[in-house]
Amino acid sequence: MSSNREIAERFIASLEARDWAAWAGLLHPDVIYEIPQSRERIRGRDRYLRFNQEYPGDWHLRPKVVIADEQHAVVWFEWRLDGRIDDAMVFFEFAGGLITRVTDFWPERYEPPSGREHLVERW
Amino acid sequence: MSSNREIAERFIASLEARDWAAWAGLLHPDVIYEIPQSRERIRGRDRYLRFNQEYPGDWHLRPKVVIADEQHAVVWFEWRLDGRIDDAMVFFEFAGGLITRVTDFWPERYEPPSGREHLVERW
Numbered sequence: 001m002s003s004n005r006e007i008a009e010r011f012i013a014s015l016e017a018r019d020w021a022a023w024a025g026l027l028h029p030d031v032i033y034e035i036p037q038s039r040e041r042i043r044g045r046d047r048y049l050r051f052n053q054e055y056p057g058d059w060h061l062r063p064k065v066v067i068a069d070e071q072h073a074v075v076w077f078e079w080r081l082d083g084r085i086d087d088a089m090v091f092f093e094f095a096g097g098l099i100t101r102v103t104d105f106w107p108e109r110y111e112p113p114s115g116r117e118h119l120v121e122r123w
Numbered sequence: 124m125s126s127n128r129e130i131a132e133r134f135i136a137s138l139e140a141r142d143w144a145a146w147a148g149l150l151h152p153d154v155i156y157e158i159p160q161s162r163e164r165i166r167g168r169d170r171y172l173r174f175n176q177e178y179p180g181d182w183h184l185r186p187k188v189v190i191a192d193e194q195h196a197v198v199w200f201e202w203r204l205d206g207r208i209d210d211a212m213v214f215f216e217f218a219g220g221l222i223t224r225v226t227d228f229w230p231e232r233y234e235p236p237s238g239r240e241h242l243v244e245r246w
Contacts, residue, residue, distance in 0.1 A: 036210050038235040040243045047242045054239070065214060067190045067197055074190055074197050076214060087159050089212060089228065091188060091199060105212065107230040112161040116177070119170045120163045 004094050005068035008075050011092070011099065015052065016061045024049050028098040035104060048102075057081050127217050128191035131198050134215070134222065138175065139184045147172050151221040158227060171225075180204050 002010075007026055014023035024045055033042040033051070042048045058081070065076040073092045078085060086109070093101035112120065125133075130149055137146035147168055156165040156174070165171045181204070188199040196215045201208060209232070216224035235243065 035235075037230050037232050039232075039246045040235050040239075041246060042242055043244070051239060051242045054242075056238075065195055067192050067195045069190050069192070072188055072190045074199075074212075076197075087228065089197075105210065105228065105230045107160050107228045108233075109160050109162075110231075112158075112163050115179075116163075116174060119165055119174045119177075121166070123162045123164060 002097060003068065004070070004073045004092070005066055007094065007097070007099060008066055008068055008073035008090075008092055009063065011090070012061050012063050012075055012077055020049060020053060023052070026099050028095065028100045031099055031102065033102045035106075037106060125220060126191065127193070127196045127215070128189055130217065130220070130222060131189055131191055131196035131213075131215055132186065134213070135184050135186050135198055135200055143172060143176060146175070149222050151218065151223045154221075154223055154225065156225045158229075160229060 011023065011026055014026070027045040027048065029045050030043070031045050031048060033048045034040070042051055060080040062078045063075050064078055064087070067074050071093065073094070074089055076087060076089045079088050086107070088104060088106045090102060090104040092099050112122075133145065134149055137149070150168045150171065152168050153166070154168050154171060156171045157163070165174055183203040185201045185203075186198050187201055187210070190197050194216065196217070197212055199210065199212045202211050209230070211227060211229045213225060213227040215222050235245075
């Protein structure tokens with residue numbers, strides 16, 4: 001059985017390759033996908049597959065950090081779309097070698113609040 | 124020597140307790156703290172300590188998921204401030220039992236784009 005780390009790495013690699021059979025093969029049929037920022041939930045592998053297949057644009061994903069243990073994994077990845085490059089992260093739960101829950105976060109850029117310039121440098 | 128998981132858990136617990144000695148004791152003197160969303164960087168334990176001590180408001184932190192391996196850890200946590208409750212995540216790197224790099228993300232809420240209502244439920 002693949003390690004949770006390997007499954008997490010394959011999740012991103014097969015999405016990037018649009019290898020839908022490989023990607024769907026990592027998921028439990030009753031997988032739950034959630035986006036807490038928009039309070040959206042998708043139930044089941046079939047709907048989640050369709051969500052990704054229908055997602056517009058020529059998006060690309062590159063993993064930056066993968067961390068896994070016996071129950072969970074996370075991938076911090078870079079995504080590119082229409083010249084924009086930003087970070088996002090996806091958390092996983094597993095059962096029996098399949099992904100049972102996916103939660104991802106899409107942080108937006110913001111300007112720093114004032115009052116901490118004496119401690120901070122910008123890049 | 125504490126495990127990376129234990130260090131990550133203590134990082135959040137000592138921040139929540141405002142136990143600055145315990146918190147600073149987890150950090151390498153040359154720790155780098157980064158917030159990619161605002162492109163802010165703080166160099167060194169002393170400045171990073173001051174940044175947290177000066178951070179305004181009666182904020183509270185509660186860990187939701189901790190994942191660690193030999194090199195990295197992440198804590199997905201809930202933060203509360205002035206009646207707002209949201210998720211954030213902090214990634215760590217380690218050397219010699221101390222935290223050498225901290226990167227955190229503060230995702231904002233957003234309304235879902237249209238066109239996927241046939242797949243998604245809201246909460």
